[in-house]
Amino acid sequence: MRKIETVEESPELTLPVSERDxxxxxxxxxxxxxxxGDYQCPYCGAAYPVVKRxxxxxxxxxxxxxxxxxxxxxxxxxxxxAEAVEAAGLFEKFWPMHDVVYENQARLSPxxxxxxxxxxxxxxxKLEMALARPEIAKRIKEDRFSGIRSGVNGTPTFFINGRRHxxxxxxxxxxxxxxxxxxx
Amino acid sequence: xxxxxxxxxxxxxxxxxxxxxxxxxxxxxxRPVVLVFYPADWSPVCSDQLGLYNELxxxxxxxxxxxxxxxxxxxxxxxxxxxxxxxxIPLLSDFEPKGAVARLYGVYDxxxxxxQRALFVIDADGIIRWSYVLPVGINPGADGLLKALEKLEPAxxxxxxxx
Numbered sequence: 001m002r003k004i005e006t007v008e009e010s011p012e013l014t015l016p017v018s019e020r021d022x023x024x025x026x027x028x029x030x031x032x033x034x035x036x037g038d039y040q041c042p043y044c045g046a047a048y049p050v051v052k053r054x055x056x057x058x059x060x061x062x063x064x065x066x067x068x069x070x071x072x073x074x075x076x077x078x079x080x081x082a083e084a085v086e087a088a089g090l091f092e093k094f095w096p097m098h099d100v101v102y103e104n105q106a107r108l109s110p111x112x113x114x115x116x117x118x119x120x121x122x123x124x125x126k127l128e129m130a131l132a133r134p135e136i137a138k139r140i141k142e143d144r145f146s147g148i149r150s151g152v153n154g155t156p157t158f159f160i161n162g163r164r165h166x167x168x169x170x171x172x173x174x175x176x177x178x179x180x181x182x183x184x
Numbered sequence: 185x186x187x188x189x190x191x192x193x194x195x196x197x198x199x200x201x202x203x204x205x206x207x208x209x210x211x212x213x214x215r216p217v218v219l220v221f222y223p224a225d226w227s228p229v230c231s232d233q234l235g236l237y238n239e240l241x242x243x244x245x246x247x248x249x250x251x252x253x254x255x256x257x258x259x260x261x262x263x264x265x266x267x268x269x270x271x272x273i274p275l276l277s278d279f280e281p282k283g284a285v286a287r288l289y290g291v292y293d294x295x296x297x298x299x300q301r302a303l304f305v306i307d308a309d310g311i312i313r314w315s316y317v318l319p320v321g322i323n324p325g326a327d328g329l330l331k332a333l334e335k336l337e338p339a340x341x342x343x344x345x346x347x
Contacts, residue, residue: 011327071239073270148243153325154236166322 010164011151017065020139022094024055025063031161031178033062036069036147038155039081039101040108043169047156048102050171058178066098067143069155077108082140084113087130093120187290187302187317194219194306197285199276200259207252207276210310216249216336217306218329220273221291223298225257225265233301233323238271240326247333252276255299256283291317305332 017023017032035051037044055062068086070078081101088097100116101108117127130136147157151164158165158174160181167173188194194217198208209217222233234253237244244251253275257265262275278285278299286292286299293300301318314332318324 011325071235073239073272074235148240148325148330149327151325151327152236153323154232157325 010166012164013146013159013162014149015142015146016162017063020142021065021067022089022098023063023065024095026060027063029061029063030182031058031062032065032159033174033178034065034067034159034162036067036143036150036152036155036157036159038069038071038075038078039085040075040078040105041071041155042105043154044156045102045105047158047169050169050174053171054174054178057175061182062178067147068140069144069147069152069157070140071155077110079140080110081108081113083131083136084117084127086136086139087127087133088117088120088122090130090133090136091120091122091126093122096120185287185290185292185294187315188304188312190312190314192312194304194310194312195288196310197288199254199278199285201274201276202263203259207274209252209306212250213310214308216247216308216333218244218249218251218333219289219302219304219306220251220253221286221289221299221302221304222253222255223293223296223301224255225261225275234271234273235269236323236326237329238269238273241272243326243330244333247336249333254278254285256286256297303329305329305336307336 013034017034033054035047051064055064068082070082072079085094085097085101088094097116097120104112104116114124114127150159156169158169160177165174165177167177194209196208196210198206201207220234220237237251251273253273256278258279259277262277266275283292283299289302289304291300291302303316304312305314307313313336316324316328
C-alpha cells in the first residue's frame with residue numbers, strides 16, 4: 001500500500017512587497033494579495049474581474065500587487081504587453097493600462113497596445129522612449145525571477161500575505177482564503 | 185511502491201521519443217538530467233508543470249541540464265501534445281511494457297495506471313541527487329528543482345578545479 005503523504009506547506013513569496021511594486025490599496029491593509037500574471041493568459045483574464053470584486057468587497061483591508069510572469073513560449077504577445085504596461089507605468093499610467101489590456105484581452109496585439117497607450121495620452125514618441133528605458137526589461141526580469149523562486153507554477157499564481165494560494169481562483173474561494181487569513 | 189532516493193544510481197532506460205527514435209538516459213552521462221514523470225498528456229490547463237518548465241529552458245540551460253518528460257502515453261499522442269503546447273522538452277513514451285520505467289523509479293500508480301507526478305535530478309555521474317513525489321493535484325513550480333540543480337554546481341566546480 002502506498003504511504004499517504006502529508007501535503008507540504010505552500011511556498012512563500014521570496015521577494016517581499018516594497019516600493020518597487022505596483023500597489024493598489026493602503027500600506028496599512030491587513031491583507032496583501034500578490035498576483036503573478038501574464039497579459040495574454042486567459043486564466044489571468046478570468047481572474048481580473050475577480051480581483052476587482054475582491055477589492056470592492058474588502059476595501060481598505062486589501063492591498064493588491066501585480067507582478068509580471070509572461071509565458072513567452074505559450075503566448076507570443078505576453079512580453080510586449082508587459083513592456084507596454086510597464087512603459088505606461090513610467091507615466092503614472094500603470095493601472096489604467098493594466099485594466100485596458102485585461103478588459104480587451106481578446107483584441108490584444110502590438111497594434112492595439114499602441115492604440116490603447118495613445119488613448120491614455122502616450123503618443124508614439126513617448127511610448128518608444130519609455131520602452132527603450134532599461135528599467136522596463138529589468139523589472140520584468142526581476143518579477144519573473146522572484147516568481148520562479150517563490151514557487152509560481154503557472155499563471156495566474158496568487159500569494160495571500162506571502163503564502164501561495166493553492167485553492168481555486170473563483171471569487172468565493174479567494175474571498176474565503178482572504179477572510180481566513182484575516183482571522184488568523 | 186517507494187520512489188528511488190537520493191544517493192542511488194539512476195537506472196538506465198531506453199524509450200521512444202518519436203516513432204523511430206529512442207532516447208537512453210546513459211546518452212546524457214556527463215551532464216545533469218531532470219526526469220519529469222507525469223500522469224498524462226493533455227492536462228486541462230494552459231500553464232501546467234511541463235508548460236512552466238518549457239518557459240524556463242534558459243534557466244535550466246545555465247546548469248547544462250537536460251529535461252526529459254516521461255508518461256505512459258503512446259508516441260503519437262506525445263507528438264500531438266508536444267506540437268499543440270509548443271513544447272521543446274523531449275517527451276518519452278513509457279508505453280510498452282506499460283509504465284516499466286515508472287516502476288523502475290518507484291513512481292507507477294497501479295490504481296490509475298498512470299505515472300505519479302515525480303521529479304528526479306540526476307548528476308553528471310548518473311547518481312540521483314534529489315527526488316520529489318508530488319502530492320496529488322499540486323503543481324510544484326520550479327524553485328525546488330532549481331535549488332537541487334544549484335547544489336550540484338559546487339561539485340562540478342570542484343571537478344573543474346581538479347582538471
